[in-house]
Amino acid sequence: MAFLNENYLKLQAGYLFPEIGRRVRQFCEENPEAAKRLIRCGIGDVTEPLPRAAIDAMKAAVEELGDRATFRGYGPEQGYEFLREKIAQHDYRDRGIDVADDEIFVSDGSKCDCGYILDILGAQNRVAITDPVYPVYVDTNVMAGHTGTARANGGYEGIVYLPCTAENNFVPEPPQAHVDLVYLCFPNNPTGAVATREQLSGWVEYARAHDALLLFDAAYEAYISEAEIPHSIFEVPGAEECAVEFRSFSKTGGFTGVRCGFTVMRKQTLGKTEEGKKLPLHPLWHRRWSTKANSVSYPVQRGAEALYSTEGGAQVSRLVEHYMQNARILSEGARAGGLAVYGGRNAPYIWVKTPENLGSWQMFDRMLRELNVVVTPGSGFGSKGEGYFRISAFNSRENAEEVARRLATLS
Ligand SMILES: *Cc1c(COP(=O)(O)O)cnc(C)c1O
Numbered sequence: 001m002a003f004l005n006e007n008y009l010k011l012q013a014g015y016l017f018p019e020i021g022r023r024v025r026q027f028c029e030e031n032p033e034a035a036k037r038l039i040r041c042g043i044g045d046v047t048e049p050l051p052r053a054a055i056d057a058m059k060a061a062v063e064e065l066g067d068r069a070t071f072r073g074y075g076p077e078q079g080y081e082f083l084r085e086k087i088a089q090h091d092y093r094d095r096g097i098d099v100a101d102d103e104i105f106v107s108d109g110s111k112c113d114c115g116y117i118l119d120i121l122g123a124q125n126r127v128a129i130t131d132p133v134y135p136v137y138v139d140t141n142v143m144a145g146h147t148g149t150a151r152a153n154g155g156y157e158g159i160v161y162l163p164c165t166a167e168n169n170f171v172p173e174p175p176q177a178h179v180d181l182v183y184l185c186f187p188n189n190p191t192g193a194v195a196t197r198e199q200l201s202g203w204v205e206y207a208r209a210h211d212a213l214l215l216f217d218a219a220y221e222a223y224i225s226e227a228e229i230p231h232s233i234f235e236v237p238g239a240e241e242c243a244v245e246f247r248s249f250s251k252t253g254g255f256t257g258v259r260c261g262f263t264v265m266r267k268q269t270l271g272k273t274e275e276g277k278k279l280p281l282h283p284l285w286h287r288r289w290s291t292k293a294n295s296v297s298y299p300v301q302r303g304a305e306a307l308y309s310t311e312g313g314a315q316v317s318r319l320v321e322h323y324m325q326n327a328r329i330l331s332e333g334a335r336a337g338g339l340a341v342y343g344g345r346n347a348p349y350i351w352v353k354t355p356e357n358l359g360s361w362q363m364f365d366r367m368l369r370e371l372n373v374v375v376t377p378g379s380g381f382g383s384k385g386e387g388y389f390r391i392s393a394f395n396s397r398e399n400a401e402e403v404a405r406r407l408a409t410l411s
Pocket of ligand 1: 108134219249
């Protein structure tokens with residue numbers, strides 16, 4: 001019998017979304033009338049259909065594959081040049097950031113990339129992760145054996161947690177202690193917070209002083225509405241030596257089901273050997289893709305490329321604007337209901353303080369029973385999420401307006 005990876009046994013049972021599902025099912029069985037009014041604002045998945053430009057490009061690409069003259073088999077493992085060039089040009093060079101085409105690595109999404117990146121990083125790294133947080137950063141480190149066992153509060157031994165609270169506007173300062181690897185996500189899921197240029201500069205300064213690596217998740221950069229907020233960590237000088245950026249077409253082009261994202265791995269970004277020799281990470285990342293993957297399907301890469309066309313770009317902007325208008329409507333509803341509201345200005349998530357010091361799950365139950373609205377309990381994202389809940393703006397306009405009306409009745 002083969003030995004199994006015992007790190008998986010350390011993982012807390014996938015508690016959050018199964019538990020939400022269980023409570024919602026039970027409520028609906030016991031209250032069939034209320035069940036008909038139920039609106040889900042829980043899981044962070046998009047609801048609106050794909051942009052027309054992407055649909056047409058993917059259809060045309062499938063037709064190409066159906067003709068001997070235009071058929072393509074395996075593509076480049078790091079993604080097709082036509083897509084890498086569009087990304088590097090539109091998302092970076094047009095914004096004054098000197099990213100080369102071959103510093104873009106096309107993937108099947110940034111959830112996946114967040115896990116894959118650990119392939120090229122050492123097991124001895126001291127890892128810092130924000131709390132509350134997108135659970136993928138924590139769990140992939142547990143699976144890779146970078147942590148000890150789980151504690152009673154859901155955290156793991158060995159991880160340095162960076163509390164994100166109302167006091168620090170949900171943006172942590174760099175720690176006093178030394179860490180090697182830091183996960184940052186701005187605009188943030190779940191809090192909707194954004195980091196200013198000064199705050200990101202502070203992190204780059206820390207990373208350079210400590211020879212640390214920043215793993216910067218920018219999945220929501222398209223939702224930034226305030227002009228002075230950076231969209232990329234590479235807007236901060238020096239970040240090219242100490243940061244990797246993750247981006248995705250999931251929340252921009254509605255590609256959560258289509259699957260496409262990318263990492264930006266600069267050639268100047270360094271890691272070190274046990275002996276202290278500094279080496280670039282780019283060749284390792286390149287080798288990782290060549291060996292373990294064959295990138296993403298040709299039609300999907302053509303679909304992603306189409307998001308950079310004039311009409312594709314306009315369609316993406318309309319999608320983002322749709323969700324952000326929902327976020328404004330939901331924020332106003334929650335405020336009218338007497339709740340303290342964070343986020344929702346540069347991100348499709350609203351982070352809400354529970355009233356009367358209710359626990360996250362108590363508030364979840366109250367929202368379910370009284371308003372027939374499903375939210376996500378903040379404690380599911382980490383111990384510092386206790387006392388909060390997340391409302392997702394990924395919904396139809398009709399649902400967002402109805403949820404806002406119901407929220408306003410809370411006061
Ligand atoms: C949705 C999301 C992503 C994107 O994941 P994909 O795998 O590209 O769909 C990445 N990071 C965060 C924090 C997210 O919420």
